Amino acid sequence: MFLARIDGWVTSTVKHASLGEQRLLIGQRVASDGSDVGEPMVLLDPVGARLGSRVLVTSDGDLARQLLKDNRTPSRMIVLGIVDEVHQAAGSGGAR
């Protein structure tokens, strides 16, 4: 699991049948100091995150299969929750 910031959204008509009406957001993985890690990715969002939200993301494909009730789903990045606060020991890289 990792923290990400919601930077955008995607709409799609032609997609794998399992993805149905799922909300699709563009997320940016962030480090503990808030800096970007890697490139933007598309996330499934069952919780209703907003632009700018900080979220917890799982890359667990088993959860995707359960959530979408489809063993054939080609997806695995899912928003688990919206982050309120991150507490971090001093000197371990300033949480934002």
Next chain:
Amino acid sequence: MRLGIVRGTVVLSVKDPALEGTRFLVVEPIVSAALAARDGRGGGKALVVADHLAPAVGQMVAFVEGREAANPYWPARAPVDAYCSLIVDTFGYEPPKKESEP
């Protein structure tokens, strides 16, 4: 899933039987700067992505990588590690401004 732009296709006549009916796309992943610029560039290292949706060259897609890329073939097994999950119609992208930018 990562975002990418379709740059072409790969055609195989001799292939693993599990891949019958699968198309193969050459996809250039999109880096954040290219996504923000909306200029049709990708900027990432191109890869081959298995596909059943048939996007056109130049279209934006999202593809999944890893074990989940073979899920659509379940319960059969397929030697696929990247799969085109969807074709992007529209997108919004508003990352926060970097401190170095005005």
